[in-house]
Amino acid sequence: MSSAEEIAKAAKAAFEASQLVSSEERVAALYAIKRELEAKKSSILDANREDLQAARLEVDAGRMSESMLKRLDLGKQDKWDSMLQGVLDVAAMPDPTGKVGYATELDDGLELYRVSCPIGVLLVIFESRPEVVVNIATLAIKSGNAAILKGGKESMRTAVLLADAITSGLAKTNLPPTYIQTIQTRDEVSSLLSLDRYIDLVIPRGSNALVKNIQNNTRIPVMGHSDGLCSVFLDESADEQKAVRVVVDSKVDYPSACNAAETLIVHQSLVTTLWPIVAKALISKKVKLLCDQPTYSPLSSILDTETLKTYVQPSTAEDYTTEHLSLTLSIITLPSLATAIQWINSHSSHHTDSIVTENEANASVFCNGVDSAGVFVNASTRFADGFRYGFGTEVGISTGRIHARGPVGLEGLVTYKYKMRSVVSGGHVAGEFGSGGKQFKHKPIETSFVPF
Amino acid sequence: MSSAEEIAKAAKAAFEASQLVSSEERVAALYAIKRELEAKKSSILDANREDLQAARLEVDAGRMSESMLKRLDLGKQDKWDSMLQGVLDVAAMPDPTGKVGYATELDDGLELYRVSCPIGVLLVIFESRPEVVVNIATLAIKSGNAAILKGGKESMRTAVLLADAITSGLAKTNLPPTYIQTIQTRDEVSSLLSLDRYIDLVIPRGSNALVKNIQNNTRIPVMGHSDGLCSVFLDESADEQKAVRVVVDSKVDYPSACNAAETLIVHQSLVTTLWPIVAKALISKKVKLLCDQPTYSPLSSILDTETLKTYVQPSTAEDYTTEHLSLTLSIITLPSLATAIQWINSHSSHHTDSIVTENEANASVFCNGVDSAGVFVNASTRFADGFRYGFGTEVGISTGRIHARGPVGLEGLVTYKYKMRSVVSGGHVAGEFGSGGKQFKHKPIETSFVPF
Incomplete structure (x- = not known):
C-alpha cells in the first residue's frame, strides 16, 4: 500500500470512528489543541523564523515575492494571538451537525428526518500562510470531518510543528490522532486525488490554474476557491x-x-x-x-x-x-x-x-x-x-455553485443523511403502500432535532 | 464552433435570459408542454412502436434484454397518462427558488439575504425509458434550470418527438426554445463534458461504470445516480x-x-x-x-x-x-x-x-x-x-454526498446566491468597519422572501 493510501485509509477510519464521538468531545479537542499550541509556542515560532530565513534567501534571489514572505510570518503583530482566538471562536459557534432540515411522518408511526452531518474526509490544499493549518483543522473538527492538509512548502517547518500540536491535542481526547493529518509533497496530493473511495471532498484554495488542474485530475468532488473578477x-x-x-x-x-x-x-x-x-x-x-x-x-x-x-x-x-x-x-x-x-x-x-x-x-x-x-x-x-x-469564520469563498457558493462557513462543511424509524408493531414495509393499499400521509413533524 | 459548443452556448444564453422570467411563466410553460404532448400523442406512440419493433429485433438477436425492451414501451397500461399527470404534479409543487435560507442586517440599513436560485445549465444523461425526457424537462423548467438531455439510443425515435413537443410548448411562452435541448450521440456528450464554461452540473443516471467514466472525464461537478448496495x-x-x-x-x-x-x-x-x-x-x-x-x-x-x-x-x-x-x-x-x-x-x-x-x-x-x-x-x-x-417527484437517488444526497427532489436542482442592499444615504463601504471603526450587527431578519 502506498503511503498516500495509508493516509487516506487512516483518515476514513478516523472519520468513521468519530461518528460516535459527541459534539462536546469535539469542542474539548479544540481546547486541548489550543493548550498544546500555547505550550509549544516558542518552538513553533523558532521554526517559523527558520522558514522566514529560507524565504528571505528566495526573495533575495528573485524566486519569491515580498508579499508571500510577509504571509509566512506567524510572529508579527497579533497573528499568533488571532490564531488562538480563532480556535476559541470556532469552538463557541453552534454545532453545524444534527440540525433537522426536513421531518415528516410518512405513515402512523413511520418518521423521516433529514439531519445535517459531516461530509467525511476533506483534502484541503492551500498556499503559504502557516496558520491556515490551524484554521482549517479547527473548522474540520468542529464540523465533524476528518481532514488531510497540504500547505505550501515555504511554511513547511512551521506547519510540521503546528500539526504536531494538533496531533498531541487530539491524543488527549477520544478522537483518533489521525483525524487531522498533514502531507508535504505534490506527489502525495496527486496520489490522494485518485482515492475517491476514502476522500469525499477536495478544497483547493489558490489560483484558477491550481483549481482547474485539480478538477481535471480527480473524480472526487472539488469545492474550488479561486479568482474573483x-x-x-x-x-x-x-x-x-x-x-x-x-x-x-x-x-x-x-x-x-x-x-x-x-x-x-x-x-x-x-x-x-x-x-x-x-x-x-x-x-x-x-x-x-x-x-x-x-x-x-x-x-x-x-x-x-x-x-x-x-x-x-x-x-x-x-x-x-x-x-x-x-x-x-x-x-x-x-x-x-x-x-x-x-x-x-x-x-x-x-x-x-x-x-x-x-x-x-x-x-x-x-x-x-x-x-x-x-x-x-x-x-x-x-x-x-x-x-x-x-x-464567524470561513473556509474560503467558493467560486463553484454546487453544494456551497460564495463565502463558506461551517455550514458548507456538512451534508445530510436521512434517518427513518418505524415505531409500530411489525415495523414498516413498502409493499403495503400504493394502488389498493395504504397512502402516504406526509404530515410535517415540528422538531429541530432527531429523537433517536 | 463545434455543434456541441453551439448547443452549450445556447443553453447558457437561454438560462441567463430566463432569470428575468417569472415563476408563473415557467408553470405556464409546463401546461403548454402538456397540451403539445396531448396534441402529438398519436405520432409519438407511432414512433414508440417503431422503437419497440427495432428493439424486438435486438432482443431476438440476443443483443438487448427483455426488461430493457419493456422499459421502452410508452403505450402500455397507464404510462402515457402517468407521464402527463407528472407534468401537472410538478407544476403544482411549491417553487424551489426564491426561498430565503439566511437573512441578517449587517449594519443599520445594510441587509443580506441568502436566497435559493437555479443552478444554471444541467446536462442529464440517462438510459432507455423515453418518458424520462419529459420528467427531467419538467423538473428543470420548474426549478428554473436550462437542460441538455441525452437518452438511450434505443428510444431515440420516441425521444425526438417528445423533445419536439417540449420545444413547441416553450415556443408558446416567454422562455427561450433552447431552454431544453436534446442530443443523440455519445460524441456530443464527450464534447459537452469539456465545456465547463457553459455547463454547471452533469447528472448521469445509470451504472456505476457510466458515472465513474463521466467523473473521470470532466471538471464539471457530477451528481451521480448509480448503484445501490x-x-x-x-x-x-x-x-x-x-x-x-x-x-x-x-x-x-x-x-x-x-x-x-x-x-x-x-x-x-x-x-x-x-x-x-x-x-x-x-x-x-x-x-x-x-x-x-x-x-x-x-x-x-x-x-x-x-x-x-x-x-x-x-x-x-x-x-x-x-x-x-x-x-x-x-x-x-x-x-x-x-x-x-x-x-x-x-x-x-x-x-x-x-x-x-x-x-x-x-x-x-x-x-x-x-x-x-x-x-x-x-x-x-x-x-x-x-x-x-x-x-412529489425525484430527479433520482444521488449516490454522492455533495450538494444533494439520497433521493433528490426539486430542492436538489437549486443553489443559492447572496443578495445585499444598502438603503442608507451614501451606500455602504467596507473600509468603515473593523478595528477603530464600525462593528457588524448581524441582527437576524425574519422573512421568507427578498424584498427586492
Whole structure:
C-alpha cells in the first residue's frame, strides 16, 4: 500500500470512528489543541523564523515575492494571538451537525428526518500562510470531518510543528490522532486525488490554474476557491456620493483580495457627468484606470497631461478578463442595464458584482439577472466575506455553485443523511403502500432535532 | 464552433435570459408542454412502436434484454397518462427558488439575504425509458434550470418527438426554445463534458461504470445516480415479525430497484434462532440465499435436500460487493453491532441501510455510525425514494454526498446566491468597519422572501 493510501485509509477510519464521538468531545479537542499550541509556542515560532530565513534567501534571489514572505510570518503583530482566538471562536459557534432540515411522518408511526452531518474526509490544499493549518483543522473538527492538509512548502517547518500540536491535542481526547493529518509533497496530493473511495471532498484554495488542474485530475468532488473578477456597475440613476464611495472602496480597501473590484461598468449616459467625478476620486487614491474610448475621451480633456499619462491609459480586450489584484481598474461603457448584465455574465468570475442605482426596479433586475454568488445594491464588493456575512469564520469563498457558493462557513462543511424509524408493531414495509393499499400521509413533524 | 459548443452556448444564453422570467411563466410553460404532448400523442406512440419493433429485433438477436425492451414501451397500461399527470404534479409543487435560507442586517440599513436560485445549465444523461425526457424537462423548467438531455439510443425515435413537443410548448411562452435541448450521440456528450464554461452540473443516471467514466472525464461537478448496495442488519434484539417483514420486503418488493437489499447481516447470536425463520420466509418468496458458513450450517440441517440445493449456496467474497438486482441475497454473520457498522461502511455503497432492533440505544448508534444517505430502523430499505419521502417527484437517488444526497427532489436542482442592499444615504463601504471603526450587527431578519 502506498503511503498516500495509508493516509487516506487512516483518515476514513478516523472519520468513521468519530461518528460516535459527541459534539462536546469535539469542542474539548479544540481546547486541548489550543493548550498544546500555547505550550509549544516558542518552538513553533523558532521554526517559523527558520522558514522566514529560507524565504528571505528566495526573495533575495528573485524566486519569491515580498508579499508571500510577509504571509509566512506567524510572529508579527497579533497573528499568533488571532490564531488562538480563532480556535476559541470556532469552538463557541453552534454545532453545524444534527440540525433537522426536513421531518415528516410518512405513515402512523413511520418518521423521516433529514439531519445535517459531516461530509467525511476533506483534502484541503492551500498556499503559504502557516496558520491556515490551524484554521482549517479547527473548522474540520468542529464540523465533524476528518481532514488531510497540504500547505505550501515555504511554511513547511512551521506547519510540521503546528500539526504536531494538533496531533498531541487530539491524543488527549477520544478522537483518533489521525483525524487531522498533514502531507508535504505534490506527489502525495496527486496520489490522494485518485482515492475517491476514502476522500469525499477536495478544497483547493489558490489560483484558477491550481483549481482547474485539480478538477481535471480527480473524480472526487472539488469545492474550488479561486479568482474573483468582481465588477461595479454605475446605473443611469446612480447617486454621486454612493458611486464614489462604493467604487473607491471596492477597489482600494484591499486590492489583492478576491472580492476587490477589477472592472467598472459605466452607463453611457454618465460618461461626461458622473464618470469624471468617480475617475478623479479613484486617481486621488492612486488607482490606474484602463479605459475604453468613451471613458478615456472626457478624462483627456479635464486632466493635466502628467496625471493623464500616469493614471489613465486605453484598455485592451484582455484587461476585462484580468484579475489585477492591485490598484488598477478596467473601465467599460455600456448602453443599458440589460447589456451590463449580459457583459457581467460573460466576463465576470461569478463571484460578486454590485450595482449603484437609485432605481429599485433596476436593482431587482440586476440582482436576478446577474448570475453571481453575490449581487449587491449600493454596497461595496468587499462585503463578500464569511466574517462580514456573520458566519464567524470561513473556509474560503467558493467560486463553484454546487453544494456551497460564495463565502463558506461551517455550514458548507456538512451534508445530510436521512434517518427513518418505524415505531409500530411489525415495523414498516413498502409493499403495503400504493394502488389498493395504504397512502402516504406526509404530515410535517415540528422538531429541530432527531429523537433517536 | 463545434455543434456541441453551439448547443452549450445556447443553453447558457437561454438560462441567463430566463432569470428575468417569472415563476408563473415557467408553470405556464409546463401546461403548454402538456397540451403539445396531448396534441402529438398519436405520432409519438407511432414512433414508440417503431422503437419497440427495432428493439424486438435486438432482443431476438440476443443483443438487448427483455426488461430493457419493456422499459421502452410508452403505450402500455397507464404510462402515457402517468407521464402527463407528472407534468401537472410538478407544476403544482411549491417553487424551489426564491426561498430565503439566511437573512441578517449587517449594519443599520445594510441587509443580506441568502436566497435559493437555479443552478444554471444541467446536462442529464440517462438510459432507455423515453418518458424520462419529459420528467427531467419538467423538473428543470420548474426549478428554473436550462437542460441538455441525452437518452438511450434505443428510444431515440420516441425521444425526438417528445423533445419536439417540449420545444413547441416553450415556443408558446416567454422562455427561450433552447431552454431544453436534446442530443443523440455519445460524441456530443464527450464534447459537452469539456465545456465547463457553459455547463454547471452533469447528472448521469445509470451504472456505476457510466458515472465513474463521466467523473473521470470532466471538471464539471457530477451528481451521480448509480448503484445501490443496501443491507439489513438483524440486531441481537430483533423482533421476529419485524425481521421477517422488513427483510422480505427489502428484498422482494422490487428486486431490480437500487433501494432493494442485496445483503443481510445476521448477529451471530441469531443464527440458530431467528435466522432460520427469516430464511424460510425468503425461500417461500423464491429468494436464493448466498450464505457464509455460520448461516449455511443451520439451514443444511432443517431444509430438505431439494430446497437446500435450489435456494441455498455458500457465498464467495465477491457476493458481498455485488448488486444482484434479482431474487438473490448475500448473507453474512457478524459478532456485534460495532462490527456490523464497520462492515457496512466498508462494503455498502452508502445508499440505504436498515437495522431491525428492539434496542433504542443500538438504533441510535447504528444511525449515527452508518455513513449512508439513508439509515432506517425497523423499516424496509425500499422506502428510500423521493415520492415516498414526500418530494412529489425525484430527479433520482444521488449516490454522492455533495450538494444533494439520497433521493433528490426539486430542492436538489437549486443553489443559492447572496443578495445585499444598502438603503442608507451614501451606500455602504467596507473600509468603515473593523478595528477603530464600525462593528457588524448581524441582527437576524425574519422573512421568507427578498424584498427586492
